[in-house]
Amino acid sequence: MNIEQIRKEFPILQQEVNGKPLVYFDNAASTQKPKVVIDRVADYYSNEHSNIHRGVHSLSAAATEEYELARKAVQAHFNAKFDHEIVFNKGTTDGINLVANGFAKSFLKEGDEVIVSELEHHSNIVPWQMACEQTGAKLKVIPITDSGEWIMKEFHNLLSDRTKIIAVNHVSNALGTMNPITDVIEAAHSKGIPVLLDGAQAVPHMAVDVQALDCDFYVMSGHKLFGPTGVGVLYGKEEWLNKLPPYQGGGDMIKTVSFEKTTYNELPFKFEAGTPNIAGVIGLKTAIDYVNEIGLGAISDYEQELLEYGTEKLSQIEGLKIYGTAKNKASVISFLLDGIHPYDAGTILDKLGIAVRTGHHCTQPVMTRFGIPGTVRASFAFYNTKEEIDALYEGLLRVKKMFS
């Protein structure tokens, strides 16, 4: 991997922030876009745009083809069995809401249970809470250890005949923990319970094979995979997607409409009401192609190298405590420095051109678990470098000096 060359392909990385070269370490919140993706979206709007699945005219047919080619690319990327198991939507949150809504409508009733984990992003907690409120089902939570790992014994204790679905993250956004999802899926399936994986933080870092995982649902966001914002993917096993009721009503999701009775379109269109984010979907395909050209194996190796270097380097700072010390981690370092509020640290780092995320990372239960208001989170992508980690290190020394 030629990092210098790769960095040139990301226009935003060339800029200065507050007079300093930008060090972008907020990749877990959103990744930057390579020029090919930006160009693809611009080109689509400049030369190819039309509504899809409707017109007989050439532009519409061409746009439809590009859109459906993207579906095939996503199918191949995640190794789904069928392309109609790929539903395009707004992103991870949208995907979880679709499944949670469907479960509330069709499968959950009073006394049933839904299992999530203490590590979840709010977007994989709140939709299930809402589903539980509607149906009288109960939310059960897999607790975590001090290192930020699921207590698997507790998970097994939570599993019961009442469990109707398990919805957990593949990789934790707040701490970077790579969760033992295969164990969870195996245990769940032995009891006939479906599993939804929130893959938002996993897909930028590793190859994901939904058939090998045998998960029932997998959700992700395009913008975290170097693609456009506002586009995401819900993978669902055909069997499950057929069983779930439609989420939103509208155009494209119907077969026939009359005031007496509407019949719904087949998969995946049943879940794609209204004009979708066509440019986003097409841009996502380009992003996937781009990532695959570099290779997720190479990306993963390099990011692990950054993680190891960063962990070692930041640990040298006296008073710095890393939260999330699981053995298997994605390239995320969440930490606090010497009792300095994350907001204070983040403000000074920003002045130094270093973009980190500060706060609770939409995982308030994790912060409550550790009794902290939030953390500073540096999350690395394959375009980051060890020199940038050195800049963060120097920046943190400065922060420490300013607040001591």
Next chain:
Amino acid sequence: MMSINERQDELIEEFSMFDDWMEKYEYIIDMGKDVIGLTEELKSDDYLVRGCQSRVWLIPAQENGILQFQADSDAIITKGIVGMVVRVLNNSSADEILKSDLYFVDKIGLKEHLSPTRSNGLVSMIKKIKTYALAYSAKAI
């Protein structure tokens, strides 16, 4: 007694001594450290101004038509900034506060802290102060 604008101008003057952001922030941090914080029991949810990242507590008081606020935050930079807001607005009438325009934040180069997306509680705090002022002025009538 100085007016709100005189107190703002005084702050702008103080900040004009600094050449770069670093010195400015060091000054804000020093002010943050100097703010006499609230005792733990006063840092209750009743007085909490909801910001996203740093928490701000604000306690109003009124004597003879003059308002006094005490503020605190768990982040030092925020504490320094809310300390400045309190310094500017305290010892004023509800009416003066309602009419005030806090231009100093922009003038001393801290405009970014006023953006609602910064979520540091400053915007909510100013709103809250004005709400208190409105309540006090309504009571006065």
